[in-house]
Amino acid sequence: ATSGIAALLLAGLIALLSPWIEESERLPLYIGCLTLPAFVVANTQDGIARSHDWMTLGLMPQFIIRQGLIIGFTAGALVLGFQLGASAAMAASAAAVWIAMLGQMLVLNRRLERHVEVGPKQYDLRGWLAVSLPILLVESFYLLLSYTDVLVLQQFRSSEEVGVYFAVVKTLALVSFIHYAMSATTAHRFAEYHALGDKARLSAYVAHAIQWTFWPSLAATLVLLALGKPLLWLFGAQFTAGYDIMFIAAIGLVVRAAIGPVERLLNMLGQQRACASAYAAAFVMNLVLCIVLVPRFGGHGAAAATSLSLVFETVLLFRIVKRRLGLHVLAFGKAS
Template sequence: MAAMDADSAPASAPAGLKARLRALFSGSGEASLTRRLAGTIFLIRVVSAAMAYFSQILLARWMGSGDYGIYVYVWTWVLLLGSMLDFGIAASAQKIIPEYRASGDHARLRGFLSGSRWMTGLASGAIALLLAGLVKLLSPWIDADTIVPLYIGCLTLPAFVVANTQDGIARSHDWMRLGLMPQFIVRQTLIIGFTAGAFALGLQLGAVVAMGASAAAVWIAMIGQMIVLNRRLGSHIEAGPKAHDYRGWLKVSLPILLVESFYLLLSYTDVLVLQQFVSSEEVGVYFAVVKTLALVSFIHYAMSATTAHRFTEYHTSGDKERLAAYVMHSIKWTFWPSLAATLVLLALGKPLLWLFGPQFTSGYDIMFIAAIGLVVRAAIGPMERLLNMLGHQNACALAYASAFVLNLILCLLLIPHFGGHGAAAATSIALTFETVLLFWIVRQRLGLHVLAFGKRN
């Protein structure tokens, strides 16, 4: 009998784990749906991160740390500006679309689905031309090796912005794969393919070629996503008249843009300030550290992308109890996976950095400093999305603005003396300050306890 029990235990353990996983992700309620959608987003981001990590390793080894540092600097500007030049439409889509659907305003819904992309595409194209002119004007004071990559970065911006807008539209319909895969899987695949092809052809793989490959990948992925999204929207929404409420969209979007802008500035200030005080090689090392820790941020991103439009739905319906339960669910599923991922990444940090090149392991101790801010931020989950969706975006923007100013001041004070260590410390302190402010704002305005642990009222 004991032998039989011993033999059956290993078989029952996997069966029990399988049953628990099935119960966790296969339910029909909002929590189960959220976990499935967040799991889909997280899986896409993890696969994308692995591909991006692989591509960054290849670029760092093929280009050398100097050209790689230039590429990182220019690509950071593309990420920063490209995420801001949609005027907040990508984020506000998760508020506007559910409200139009709930009110039955199909004319404005149809108008938004097409007009928002035209608006952001044309506006970002015009701004990209102005930025290219600014690069030309400032070229005597810009490093000569950086000028052409900056021009290519300007060319990339319109496609990047339209792709972000389409991502917001797709996520508002729970089409997570359509929203994210073109940007995070297709784009990365094309970047790897184009740069590997250039390397195989014997081309000098510097910052110019790498930025050209990235620009082509962004444009191709965006156009493919547009074709599929238009086809799916055509079968999902009946044809009819369109109403374009550009002023109304901007009224909702611009305060959210303010929040997103300060968040992005907070995210990229360290790299941009670091470039002004240290060598391109040191910037490359710091960026490798940030990329290695990116998995933690992806968990936060997955829950934010999944929950935002449901915060709007539950708030609009007046179901406060349901909203409060959903908020706490999103916090728990942000913090505990983030903590686990951080511990794993810190344990494996040195060999992961070594993949970029032996010199990149010098940034291993920076990982511990940078990880603190990410874990602290995860402790309150996607509360910036909650505030944005419930009409408290101004208070949220103030919190982010305060954290950005603190981060900038600390970067300017610490980076000249401590380099990458100072950048990581400045960002972690700013993220901790931001988390405390958001916790207090949600507590005061919504009466919700938004920590993954502790007392709940």
């Protein structure tokens, strides 16, 4: 219901701003509004499934089935001779999101019927808001941190330079999938061991998650840096000019991977406000550094600003976990 209301409000905003929006952009935006409720429900179902340790049911519809449907729909449109554009791409995405979500809903409800006993419904709206709003801030600041460099770069540099930079950082961002995968598969375990009061097991599992985040991330980063030029060349020969930016951007990603999915650890253990504060501080730092560095150094300045902000965020999160939870969250070294 909330996402449906949000979609309607966004559609109204698009209609209100239509005189300033290109006609070719309006329909894709409206289709995006139609997609939003299904996308939100799918994310909710993903969380419910993972909380029951049903990883395949939680992750496959979003990351395998949905993507496969998008590829299939767009490929089918090409074969049938349709002109692919923003509207066709958004329509394919919308159809894929809705189909994957509905299929996941059917399977999830059947499993829940067998797994959860029927009982009276209870609601704790105040408690839910107290937990979820700080997490909403965490996710919001994370998204802002992810796109600040590109948005600021657009204000000061040509579209060609922005395109090169975007291709560079998004190629390198493949490393982030390792972090996401570990976050998605470990968060419910953090909550479980904490609820059981088993700090020794929690500490060991956190260390395990960090190791499996950092070392594969480091290896993937080295591979991408080694193959950076050929990968960028796939976008076009002119994109190889941004190869050296990859090395600057890689610093922040590797440093951040050194503490693993600690933001999920903080959220699961009731420290979501402290986590949100750390993300907010990193976002403000990134914005200020981008404004200072981008006009003079362009894409190199944007990459440096983001890497410095990620290093700052890593230090903040490390100190918060150490002070509030008493856990050592670093891929190397031992807890003192």
